[in-house]
Amino acid sequence: MTDKISAPNVYLYAFQLYHNSEGSNNPLWQKCDNILRKFTYKKLTHHLKSPKRSHDQCEDLLLKTPLEFTRSNPLIEGFAQPLQIQDSYALWLNIGCPEDGTADNLDVSFIKEINPENILLIDGDDNFLGQTLLLTGWLTENNLPDNIDYSLPFAELCCNHIDYFKPIANQCRNALLPGDSTPIFYRSGILFGSPIFEYGLISDIANIANYRHLLVWLLCDKQTDKDFNTCQQEIIDLLFYRNKIIKSFQDSRKIYHDLVKNYDEIEEDIKYLQQQLAKIRSSLTTADLETLKQQLKVLLGKALSYTSVLRKLEAFDNTIAINLNNYSDILQKICDTLKTDKEELSILNHFEIKTAPYMRSQIAGDLGYFKHGTDLIESAIASIRGIVEIEQAKSDRALQTRVTVIGVGLGVSGVAATAYPYLIKQDPPNPINFTLSIIISLCLGVIAAAIAFTAIQIWPHLCPKKPRN
Template sequence: MNHKVYAPNIHLFAFHLRNGYGDSTGEQSNNQLWRKCDQIFEKLKIEDLKLTQKLDQQKFSDSPRVDLLKETEIKDNKVSLPLNGQLLLNDHQVVKISGFAYPLQTHDSYALWLNLRRPDRENGKKTESVDLSILSKFNPDSCLLPEFIESSLGQTLLITAWLTEGQNYQDKQFLRELADQCVEEFIPDPLHRPKFNRDGLLFGSAIFEYGIINQPPPHQHILVWLFCHTVTDTKFEKCYKELMDLFYYRSKVVQSYLNSRKVYKNIYDAYKTIEDEVEKIECLGDKNDLYCQELFQYKGVLKKIPKAALEYSRLLRDLDQCRHMIKMNAQCYEEKLAKIQAKLQSDNLIFLEIFSRKNCLYLQEEIQADLGYFEHGSGLLEKLLSAIRGMVEIEQAEQAICRQDTIKWLGAGIGTAVVVASSSTHLTPENPIHPPFTSRTLHPFITSLLMSAFLGILVGLIARWLIQQRRHKEVVNK
């Protein structure tokens, strides 16, 4: 069953970081929201209206909020750009629409509040209720969704509509079905439709939230607010600036959390790499000796570890910075809530308070748990570094001892050979060496040479055996 509502409104609150603050895409980035707004006008066939031509982005103000419309465009102290157009509901019905575009600059970002609505009055008369299918006409080619807007800080879509007289007396289940149908009409493709999150009351009227923070990006946040009292509209107009700020800080919290998930993946990959290296070291520790190739390999690892440790520390810092940004923006969100409370006295703001008092705390705790888990990675890196250094130093010391022992026994053998070789004095002109098999006895020189070689080898081996025995006793005694 297709329901009807009275004077439906679409409010797009989109936020984008300014160039020079975490963004380096230049002038194109600075014009992102304004260009997208012009493209929305084109899709809605709102002719001869260009927001980019109405802006003065060189405005200077000490205020944290700067209205960007040119002074020549501001009339009756209204800092928003009015717009008017028509929507073709079907082959026979055309309805007028109106709205405004409110461009704003904060200390680090740009904000756009775009309103598209079916007027509640025309020519002094109350307009008729319209079918919910009109909502899809406000969103041709999904031009109001995050995939099209591509704002770096995300967005909130607020759909408001007045209940008709018969709907005012319906129960909560009917209102939920009506809100669901609003979202379905606004986003016909179910694959791009956010899931229902929660419901509540705000300024005396039912409000429904769609979009869950930890769902895969792009994150969508849609509110369907069904007005049943005039006081709701009055309070909304009274607090619209604070509500816009709330959506702004909410977007910054969500974006910080989404950034933390990207950092989490990088840290996880780095942590797995560290664990793999630790396992290699443990396997290597089972061997009695290190080969030269392995020794050089782990010397190379020693050079890489300081760089890996620095990168790992940077990732941990980035993750903690995300947690800090969530905490800071949650506090700003609370301050804006306090201002709304002060303006409206005793109004119930539980629906808005849940985000800062529950969701933000949960997100901070999740990131804190991640930090607690991954901080062990720094300790693993230090242990890995110490283990490799210890193994390399031990192996180098053992090789040095082996070289010393080799020199000792070779020295003993060579010394003996030199002494014995002194018998070469037997080689004289009067007693030359004869060709083989021409004499029945060996020449004295040949005999001395063979004896020196034999005794050199024998003494060297004995010296080597004695040195090894002494080393063995030293190890046993330790």
């Protein structure tokens, strides 16, 4: 068994939203120029055409398709194909060796020439959706172990002994992405009749800085190459939706951390509120009411912010659902084109039936947990409002009682002062009687006010309450 492969090629699929960076100013095209600089003098940005504002699924952005290049010593060739897909730009870049027999039985270490200084890895901004690297290389019978039955066709032997090729796939990975950028093996399978190995753990997807997606496809059947060429556009679309889903999930993890922080703050505020209410054992003072009103304003502000962040999390889940549906449609289109079923494309179908649903379940769990924060805020706001309304009602009743009592007292005093001259003869006028009338009027007013106050206090207790229906 040898560690050599033939005609290694790397395909870069990268995607970026074109928000506020249309045309040649988009960072994705600038990055492509940086990559091409390692292999050719040509620049992608010099050949771009202005994109049209259309609703087409995919549009070519080159004046002449595609931008091809060749480098000798060693012989490396490739092409760059920029596309516009819906609201995003896509870069399809190929760098590798020709399949004309001039690059057969190359040592795996040759792959380092295709990615000098890890130039193919893109660290984009917030509008960068992600990338997938696909490395292809042809196997020969020399790659098979000696202790197997060679009576079967070569392609069938390769597919039946896929585990034999994991070491060489790992070597290809290490040569292409050395050092800290090396992704961990995830799973393997058969795609279009040839072994394929996927790298990049699902558990690393949330970690934007560490996640790398690499496919190593060891070709053993010419039909594989034909099917690959037939479905090129569908594969681009498929990876576009895949990266959109992953980007939405990664963004949801940022929102998750914001929600954790907000939730903790809300819990602290409610604990503080409970402590403040526990100290109040009688009627609230004006200062207490003012404190509660201020706390109510704070909670209302936090409720608005918290709900807004929670809606963003729901929006990411909706985005994943929409793009997952598109992913499923494209996968079905590939099946229809090749007259196969999704089970035969398990390496691609796994993302639809396992990976993306796992992401949605994570978000669903987060939504279920953090919606309790909304309930906490609503309960706290309702409690504060209830307390403030009760105390305000008490204050209003007390004011009404005081006004009533004072009114009764003043009224009785006025009546008494008016009636006094008619009840006591004032002939001749006596200043003492005038003073006495004032005193008697005031006393009667006080007595009347006291009677009114007592009546107001005991009357609600004497009246029977109406039964509720």
